[in-house]
Amino acid sequence: MNNVIIRDFDIPANDFTMAGEASSNVRKILTQLGVSPPIVKRASIAMYEAEINAVIHGNGGKAHVEIDSSKVTIRISDEGPGIADLELAMQEGYSTAPDNIREMGFGAGMGLPNIKKHSDIMEVDTAVGKGTVVLITVYLSERT
């Protein structure tokens, strides 16, 4: 795979029916490229958590995905309220999700920690009032 595959997706705000559609698409591409299932799973989970976060907290957003021969990079950006205390948000169990989101089965405060767990590199750029960008890198070869 010498070429870089680039895909862009819109993440609709407050639309739980469509939430995960972008991650599902990327999952299919990685599978079709023959990436090993455990790595497809890690990339899918990391992207899905970030996509759900954009729906819940960011009023929707955008996903920009680049896949080359060695890695997949996923950039999920939103123009939501931003994260006031990133260190706190990275702690397992801390959540600001409202009750209606919890009723949907999310908002347990595991999103960002789970993204970190399943990515090789995770970067978060956030500013209150401006939005949040989560950059996820997953290498396509097995970790040693």
Place this chain on the structure above:
Amino acid sequence: MKLAEISRVIKGEILTCRHAPDLDIQSACSADLMSDVMAFSKENAMLLTGLINPQVIRTCEMMDIKVIVFVRGKKPQQAMIEMAEEKGIALISTDYPMFAASGKLYVNGIHGRGE
């Protein structure tokens, strides 16, 4: 454990038909919180849940979970069944509550960690 056997053990109704024929489930996760399911990483796993919305199917797609059991007689809408069919995920509905359904599967050989 094969799909037909799972369904028999929990007196379930299989709601889908386009699932993988060679399914052999070895571990299970019982949860209503999809955030918890996302932290579960066993292979050949199934999910038991009382939650019914499209994100249950999506979460299982991401997690490679190929069988979902809806407990306490809950039945998904047709759109969810079609979504599961498209992704090759089997759906079962059982009248048992989560605890009883989990227990029956456990004593019949499906353990949480897939031992």
